Amino acid sequence: MSTSYDIPEVLDRREGPWGEVVLRRHGALLQIIANGCFLMDTSDGRSERRLVDAALDALDDRPAPHVLIGGLGVGFSLAHAAANSRWGRITVVEREPAVIDWHRTGPLAELTRDALADPRTEIVEADLVEYVNETSATYDALCLDIDNGPDWTVTDGNDGLYAKPGLASCARVLRPGGVLAVWSAQPSPDFEETLGNVGFQQVRTEEIPVARGVPDVVHLGVRPG
Template sequence: MPFPAEPTEPVVVDRARGVSGGELVLRRVGADYEIISNGVFLMDTRDGRSEREMVRACLRALPGGRTDLRVLVGGLGVGFSAAEALARSEVALVRVVEVEPRVIAWHSGPLGEVAGRPTDDPRCRITCADLVEWLDTAEEVFDAVCLDIDNGPDWTVVEGNERLYGPPGLDRLARITAPRGVVAFWSAMPAPDFAALLERRFGAVEEVRVPVRRGDPDVVYLVRPDREG
């Protein structure tokens, strides 16, 4: 007797009022999960290559030989970025800043199972806060700063997230980046105007394109705020 096919219609697992306004929904489609904000798709668990590559590229750009790296991950999401950082033995601490408490809670359930439960790792520290506001008072410094906020600089769904990608936000990021450290920005599409802003602010910009199933590639932009390091 053949097994029934996996359902392809989305099934709502949970929904909540997001702290930044609008509705936040976790949906299951077959074996995968999607996060929807205000009716707009944010991310899913189907692939994760570009989120992982963001972390890999950021760590590759650091000087070698360290075993005590401190990593900031902006946005927990489905957990792939945090999991990739925690998979590296040279990483001593991963600070994850996530604005939505419900997203953090989902990692005690289905999202945690898919991502390998990164939030259970003793090196992982979760902070529930708006990243831009948290940066205003942050006293920590990080060797690698990996930012996957919203859909990137040119497609923000949540009002206020664009603050991260303007000059004041870049100044905040530079302040919490250690000497010779690297900042990585994930984007759901090429963002040439943002790349030009990064070049004006930080000098050289490295661009990593990651092919996706459909449409434009995801893009990771890498900068070194400490240009003399």
């Protein structure tokens, strides 16, 4: 008796600024692999969508807020933000040129074509850590989905975003009363404490159940008014 296995099909493989990135199709799913480590796929997206909604909910009735989404990924957060007319502007910062290409002209376009065509949407090719350190722009909300979250980063340098200096830069680019929302693959009490130590208020963690394992979470904090 023989058993057949569904082997992922490599759709594109590139050497990017931070190493190898691969786009694969595994059955009905599209997957992004970075330096041999699985990052994300198109299987669900409920926690990425909640990341955007939680930030918007925390802004109360602020008119036409401008959101910065850190990390394009497979596009769940962008597509969900663009589907909501309450957002005034949507800026996405993504450092991997290949990921941007896969959305503009590649297989991931099926998920974000409408969002990319939305006049509110702007894609910025940049490293998010450097961007928040250097930009003069300000935002009403930062929705960050970088790597696997505060406690498990795959790419060198991403951990700096979740330390005090990186969070201080996030606070700097937020307007008074602005919201920082951070996606994580697991709860992080230490990160929640760091948010408070940096000066964020109303710090809380929202859990989003997943099919298997520990829940995804969204960490939230508000810059004082």
